[in-house]
Structures are given as C-alpha cells and as structure tokens.
Amino acid sequence: MNNSKKANYSIKCTVENCANHCGKEQYCSLDCICVGTHEGNPTMDQCTDCKSFLLK
Template structure:
C-alpha cells in the first residue's frame, strides 16, 4: 500500500496485513472489527482482528 492513509487511532504491527501502513505501525481502515475464536475468551490471545486481509 504505497499511498496509505494511516488511521492514528488504530495502531497495528501486523505487516502481513494488506491494511497495514508500511511506513508506520498503523492501520489504513476507518474502523476494524475485533472478534474471537473462543467460546469464552479469557485473555488477549483469544481475540482476533476480523478485518485482517492477507497481502
């Protein structure tokens, strides 16, 4: 993403995501969806960015 418009409200270090601004650790989306893959999430490892798109 060359002309990435970083959303400074959403920090992100997942450089493998198509929405990651490569020159800054921010997401380019206006908003993201955070979800879970667990029936009863109890720690941060149980949550996922559902807006993730593989490059």
C-alpha cells in the same frame, strides 16, 4: 507495500503482512476494524482476533 494508504492514527497495528497495514507506519489504514474471538469464553488477549485482517 502501498504507500498511498493513509494511516488511521486511532488504530495501531504491527501486523505487516496485512493488506490494511500502512507500511513503515505501525497503523492500520481502515476507518474502523472489527474485533472478534475464536473462543467461546475468551479470557486472554490471545483469544481475540482482528476480523478485518486481509492477507497481502
């Protein structure tokens, strides 16, 4: 866990195994993120993805 990361309070995140996650705070440390989809015609929130995810 890198405690030097600054939480971006505009981007909530609970994905703790992402390198951009802010440890104990449930926020992302990036200035912005890219949201995409793995579906041709997304109809549910499960069809969307954070394309900024980076495995720790």
